[in-house]
Amino acid sequence: VGMGFIGCEVAASLIQLGVQVTTVFPGKEPLERVLGGQVGGVVGAFHRAHGVDLRPGEQVTAFEGAERLSTSTRSSTSAMSPGGTSSWSAAAWTRGS
Numbered sequence: 001v002g003m004g005f006i007g008c009e010v011a012a013s014l015i016q017l018g019v020q021v022t023t024v025f026p027g028k029e030p031l032e033r034v035l036g037g038q039v040g041g042v043v044g045a046f047h048r049a050h051g052v053d054l055r056p057g058e059q060v061t062a063f064e065g066a067e068r069l070s071t072s073t074r075s076s077t078s079a080m081s082p083g084g085t086s087s088w089s090a091a092a093w094t095r096g097s
Helices: 005-016 037-049
Strands: 022-025 053-056 060-064 072-075
Touching (some): 005 022, 005 037, 037 053
Parallel strands (some): 022 053
């Protein structure tokens, strides 16, 4: 959720680990609030080229499920379950780090 500096880093790290990543953020492009739309467009293109599913202009309205990062995530425009992360325990990817 979110594609500021931390969201971009987390998305890039998870993609490198082979995790399918879907991001939801309110702007048009990642980092656009701090770096502007042109740079944000370059950052967005980079993430898309590496397999990140960007969902701009959306906001998470609810997380559903108990032991999963997301059994079902509802955004402002749709219900979604981001494939690779939906079966992970909320802290599983941090174990051993």
